[in-house]
Amino acid sequence: MRDLLPSAVAVAVAEPDDWTGHLYATEAAGLGDRAVTRRRRDFTAGRVCARRAMTLLGLPPVAVPAAADRSPIWPPGTVGTITHTLDYCAAAVARSSEVRSVGMDAEQHKELSPGVRRMICLPEEVERCERLPSGISWPAVVFSAKETVYKIWHPLVGTWLDFHDAFVELDPEGGTFTARIASARLDAAPVGDPPARISGRFVVEASLVRTAAALLPP
Ligand SMILES: CC(C)(COP(=O)(O)OP(=O)(O)OC[C@H]1O[C@@H](n2cnc3c(N)ncnc32)[C@H](O)[C@@H]1OP(=O)(O)O)[C@@H](O)C(=O)NCCC(=O)NCCS
Numbered sequence: 001m002r003d004l005l006p007s008a009v010a011v012a013v014a015e016p017d018d019w020t021g022h023l024y025a026t027e028a029a030g031l032g033d034r035a036v037t038r039r040r041r042d043f044t045a046g047r048v049c050a051r052r053a054m055t056l057l058g059l060p061p062v063a064v065p066a067a068a069d070r071s072p073i074w075p076p077g078t079v080g081t082i083t084h085t086l087d088y089c090a091a092a093v094a095r096s097s098e099v100r101s102v103g104m105d106a107e108q109h110k111e112l113s114p115g116v117r118r119m120i121c122l123p124e125e126v127e128r129c130e131r132l133p134s135g136i137s138w139p140a141v142v143f144s145a146k147e148t149v150y151k152i153w154h155p156l157v158g159t160w161l162d163f164h165d166a167f168v169e170l171d172p173e174g175g176t177f178t179a180r181i182a183s184a185r186l187d188a189a190p191v192g193d194p195p196a197r198i199s200g201r202f203v204v205e206a207s208l209v210r211t212a213a214a215l216l217p218p
């Protein structure tokens with residue numbers, strides 16, 4: 001993810017020991033006693049990576065509890081994001097004086113079923129994907145970009161965004177995407193200056209799609 005984000009954002013990608021690393025009590029409380037092994041490993045790797053990213057920024061590595069809606073509670077003065085899928089996990093942290101909000105997402109690189117594709121993509125996005133070079137599941141890239149967009153939007157604005165509330169355009173040569181947020185969601189935003197456009201970068205590998213974006217202060 002390092003290559004996808006500006007230098008103000010510190011990124012840590014999980015190493016093998018991170019999946020069984022240390023959790024603070026406030027973090028473990030959010031996980032609950034009944035979390036299955038897989039969930040515990042993902043959650044733990046995310047927290048360990050988050051602390052490593054804080055250290056890279058020169059900040060003390062502190063707990064990142066989960067809110068009731070499962071969003072991470074970053075320490076004051078910071079913004080951050082976590083993603084995990086299969087054996088991949090990464091976290092990113094930045095100072096809120098330098099970055100308004102940051103998001104990233106990793107997904108398996110695979111074809112989406114027609115039903116899932118319809119749920120994620122607007123008809124025009126599907127048409128555009130069909131015109132892009134073959135060999136890549138472009139709807140999976142749109143899916144990942146939308147999850148990244150949500151991880152930027154929600155901490156900043158506090159409201160839900162449906163998959164059809166963003167229109168994502170991909171530039172396969174530049175490895176970039178731009179999401180335009182539906183005007184109804186912008187009008188309904190309870191905060192001033194909600195982001196109307198969110199631009200980021202993507203990388204497609206054999207088994208993984210990764211997307212990331214950072215919203216910088218005006
Ligand atoms: C929250 C969501 C984006 C997570 O994405 P995912 O692909 O399922 O899972 P990932 O592993 O990439 O990310 C999970 C991490 O996201 C973070 N997260 C969860 N809710 C979040 C929120 N509201 N805001 C920001 N980050 C959030 C958490 O750190 C979580 O990991 P953790 O539980 O171990 O702490 C997804 O589950 C979701 O609810 N999507 C629907 C909303 C959406 O994407 N709309 C599209 C708008 S265009």
